[in-house]
Amino acid sequence: MMxxxxxxxxxxxxxxxVAVAPLARATEGCGGFRWxxxxxxxxxxxxxxxxxxxxxxxxxxxLEAGRLxxxxxxxxxxxxxxxxxxxxxxxxxxxxxxxxxxxPATGRYRIAQDQHFWVDALQGGKLLxxxxxxxxxxxxxxxIVIYELAAGTDLLVQLSGSPQAVVRLSLTPAT
Numbered sequence: 001m002m003x004x005x006x007x008x009x010x011x012x013x014x015x016x017x018v019a020v021a022p023l024a025r026a027t028e029g030c031g032g033f034r035w036x037x038x039x040x041x042x043x044x045x046x047x048x049x050x051x052x053x054x055x056x057x058x059x060x061x062x063l064e065a066g067r068l069x070x071x072x073x074x075x076x077x078x079x080x081x082x083x084x085x086x087x088x089x090x091x092x093x094x095x096x097x098x099x100x101x102x103x104p105a106t107g108r109y110r111i112a113q114d115q116h117f118w119v120d121a122l123q124g125g126k127l128l129x130x131x132x133x134x135x136x137x138x139x140x141x142x143x144i145v146i147y148e149l150a151a152g153t154d155l156l157v158q159l160s161g162s163p164q165a166v167v168r169l170s171l172t173p174a175t
Contacts, residue, residue, distance in 0.1 A: 032136030036175065037144065040112040043068040043170045044140045053097020053159060056080045060098045060156065065109065065171045073097040073165055081158050086120050086127055089161030096160040101171045103149040108174035112141035117162035119169075121147050121155050128155075146174055 030037055048070035054060030055074050063069055073079075073095035081096065095117075103109065108131065111119055121128040133145040149155060159167065 030136050030139035032139065033134050033144070035134065035144070037112075037139075037141070039172050039175065040110065040141050040144060040170060041139075043172070044112070044114060044168065048168050051099070053099055055097065057082050057098065057156065060100050062100045062102060062154070063169075063171065064102060065104055065173065068168060068170045069099070070166060070168050071097060071099065071159070073159060073162055073167060076160060076162075079160075081160065082122055082125055082156060083120065083127055083158070085118050085158065085160045087118050087161075089118050093163065094160070095162045095165050095167075096158070098159070099157050099169070101155045101157055103151055103153045103155060105173070106151040107149065108146055109149050110144045110146050110172050110174050111157065112144045112170045112172065113159075114140050114168040115142055115162070115164060117164075117167060118158075118160045119143075119145055120158040120160070121145075122158065123153060123155060141168075141170070 046068060048068040050070045051061045053071040053073050055078055074097055076091045076094045076096040079096040113119060128147055131146045131148055135143045
């Protein structure tokens with residue numbers, strides 16, 4: 001027969017377990033990534049270079065690999081995207097912009113972002129298929145997309161569907 005003290009102890013333990021579970025999930029942080037994301041996490045913990053993302057393909061800032069950028073986006077309806085986003089994105093109340101990334105060496109590269117928005121990579125005006133992507137909600141970066149890229153290539157990156165007017169983005173070699 002269970003006495004009152006045992007019943008209360010059991011209830012407290014159960015409640016403590018329920019209260020600890022969300023905390024444990026929150027502290028998992030970047031455990032949702034199957035890859036080693038140490039390079040991206042290190043970048044996202046440091047200072048970012050502030051830039052205004054381009055509204056037209058002719059006025060797009062050039063970003064370098066291995067750096068973190070804080071990009072000011074424009075209202076999505078004011079941005080002349082080269083190609084419609086690869087995934088339909090809401091336009092009302094969202095932000096968009098474009099940047100160029102110069103690829104230093106042939107290989108696989110990761111585009112990492114700090115929050116939820118859509119990323120399209122284009123070469124020669126055509127969408128490049130991503131090799132893979134992963135998300136880890138509660139982590140910074142939140143999403144990473146991998147592409148196979150050729151050396152010396154300028155990649156046009158379109159950002160769309162962002163509820164935020166300022167986002168952070170990086171390009172790193174996949175290790």
